[in-house]
Amino acid sequence: MNHMHPVVAEVTARIVERSRAERTAYLRRTDAAAQRGPTRGRLACANLAHGFAASGEVDKKALRGTVKPNVAIVSAYNDMLSAHQPFESFPAQMKKAVMRSGGIAQFAGGVPAMCDGITQGRDGMQLSLFSRDVIAMSTAIALSHDMFDATLMLGVCDKIVPGMLIGALSFGHLPTIFVPAGPMTSGLPNDEKARIRQEYAAGNVGREELLEAEAASYHSAGTCTFYGTANSNQMLMEVMGLHLPGASFVNPGTPLRAALTDAAAARATALTTWGEEYTPVGKIVDERAIVNGCVALLATGGSTNHTLHLVAIARAAGIILTWDDLSDLSAVVPLLARVYPNGKADVNHFHAAGGLAFTVHSLLKAGLLHDDVHTVAGHGLWRYTTEARLDGTGVTWEEGPKASHDTDVLRGADDPFSRDGGLRMLDGNLGRAVIKTSAVRPEHRQVKGPARVFEDQNDFLQAFQDGLLDDGDFVAVLRFQGPAANGMPELHKLTPALGVLQDRGQRVALVTDGRMSGASGKVPSAIHLTPEAAVGGPLARVQDGDLVTLDADAGVLELHVAPYDLDARAAAVPDDTLVFGTGRELFSSFRAAVGPADQGASVFPTATPLTENADD
Structure with a gap:
């Protein structure tokens, strides 16, 4: 070696x-x-x-x-x-x-x-x-x-x-x-599944066609x-x-x-x-x-x-x-x-x-x-x-093999698909976030546009269905999705809709204190933003129309609002109804105790006891 x-x-x-x-x-x-x-x-x-x-x-x-x-x-x-x-x-x-x-x-x-x-x-x-x-x-x-x-x-x-x-x-x-x-x-090819999901989001196919594709994928x-x-x-x-x-x-x-x-x-x-x-x-x-x-x-x-x-x-x-x-x-x-x-x-x-x-x-x-x-x-x-x-x-x-059997799928370190791992950190006055760039084309990795602020993914999807997001570039801001707010759910239902808008020629991005996980796709998404909105992070003070820059290549996530003006704004507060029903009320102690995303979003102590009687 x-x-x-x-x-x-x-x-x-x-x-x-x-x-x-x-x-x-x-x-x-x-x-x-x-x-x-x-x-x-x-x-x-x-x-x-x-x-x-x-x-x-x-x-x-x-x-x-x-x-x-x-x-x-x-x-x-x-x-x-x-x-x-x-x-x-x-x-x-x-x-x-x-x-x-x-x-x-x-x-x-x-x-x-x-x-x-x-x-x-x-x-x-x-x-x-x-x-x-x-x-x-x-x-x-x-x-x-x-x-x-x-x-x-x-x-x-x-x-x-x-x-x-x-x-x-x-x-x-x-x-x-x-x-x-x-x-x-292997079932239905993944790119075909993604295409049909996007067609459904655009209203071009119905639920029966979508369910058939999903069932052929997860079979x-x-x-x-x-x-x-x-x-x-x-x-x-x-x-x-x-x-x-x-x-x-x-x-x-x-x-x-x-x-x-x-x-x-x-x-x-x-x-x-x-x-x-x-x-x-x-x-x-x-x-x-x-x-x-x-x-x-x-x-x-x-x-x-x-x-x-x-x-x-x-x-x-x-x-x-x-x-x-x-x-x-x-x-x-x-x-x-x-x-x-x-x-x-x-x-x-x-x-x-x-x-x-x-x-x-x-x-x-x-x-x-x-x-x-x-x-x-x-x-x-x-x-x-x-x-x-x-x-x-x-x-x-x-x-095992010393060469790939299919270089369209797997390559060696001497001939990679990319010289970097496609996972980057973003920093700026909104905090720190993670972005996965390996599925995002280079021409889509920089977006500068006005914020469109939402506090529930269903509100975003409704705005998409109503045609309210069809005009120009924007950065979707979805807040109160962090661990202390509502347990940090994944937000993949946004991906097909954002993909439709990007394919239409709009420059779009997502900024959220929630998660997108391993299926993070072709739209630039700044996720796991910390500090989250629910604990007073700057995201709670973003307003519709604020100019936001997401630059995945430079590692920048910036809100173009003067610090004095931002500090003078009242912070939005989460809706308490988000955490009741479907068992969510049983996890109130978790939401109160959970640590930030960059420390693992865990309810367990982040430090190991150092005393000799730590086992007691």
Whole structure:
């Protein structure tokens, strides 16, 4: 491997230095929680009896003794969501695989799994981001019984994987493997789906045609095939060493998928303190792994949601990651993949073109990834340059491709689609925001126009339907969409309408303290703006007609109003009715406690206790 790229090395070094106190405290607690032999050995007899009361005689005998590790299974299974439906059969399969490997497994608990695709534009979307922290807490509850020596995490989609990982990191002494279900097979091409959505927004096709296209796109079990947050999650878990190599993008219901699931269960057993390869999750998720995740996210054009989730995950491990770190990395990490919405291909095409095995190989060769890391497959990220292959009913790993099989979809670092990662930070007198430029054409990356201010996406859509947005260039300002206002919902229902206006020749952009996620498309969108309007950010003082500049290339987001005049304005206030109904009132404490977007938009403390009795 070549020497590390100097910017990657410098960013890593400053994260290490910035995080030194908190990371040291985290590792001290993690080390203190670890012990040789079964965790359940610490339990009193009555406690232990409760832990195996419902087990069969064979498992009960094993759990009474102290000669076998016990592996926890935590699952996001439900049979409504396509990505999680395959998990129904996984626990029984994994229990057998663990038993064959000399351990025992118990289903420790479930976590909620909601779908942003279903709640898009609905009130329920206001629970979505907060569900990540609920999932983290649910994971912690599942593991709280001190019965377990390792964990198998069954999760795929948007907030589920980050939440499960944050929860697992609170039990950082336990080895943890994430077990994916894989993407559904390819359906209606993504560019055709996007075209029909835009035709519907323009009124050229009806609901029946739109539903037919959507059903042809989302048609079977497995993850949605576009490169949104769900598939970005899978990529991150693999490149951060928490999946087995090659596990991310194997379709459900295939022999290889079943073999990888068995292999994950067996591997979890081997990583416990019983063996010679004890590898706790708190040691895997270190500063180098976090940087690797950032680099891979940028190189593949992944979801902007991870500007929130990676920050929150890092903090759960005592590591302080900032948007400046991501921005500096983005400037030197080339864009290697064109997967919808950044291209026409889907994740199945990406996987066939060489997938993560080739991506990791190319980034390692360019010195953009750290190889010297711990993973669930062993030491060294080079292991993730291999491809999983079926060997009878088991799985083996072979050397992966050293060249792309389709350069329209995937390229090497020496011949990228773009010299930068397509994720940039915007700064100005409105605050700081994130913009994903990898799907935005260069000619659309600078917009200067009057503000059109909205406080509900439905009001924007109504204005579009009424033809009130057809006249000239503008910057749509959608405020009170941040975590403290209403939970920071995704705003993808705006994308087709904005796309119609842009295609008509208008120069349009979006500025919001809400989210757009991995499906951020061809219209320049400044998202995650912080400070948000609900906590007094400048966005609350923007008025219709104010001139706004969004320049993605220069990294500028500027409101052309004199500071004195802006300060003299009364700030708008959010409508209280936004946070009642559909369960939203149950999350009032979350809205009151949540931190800003650039600190992960989390309800958990952003600092690790540094006192010696932090465990008390």
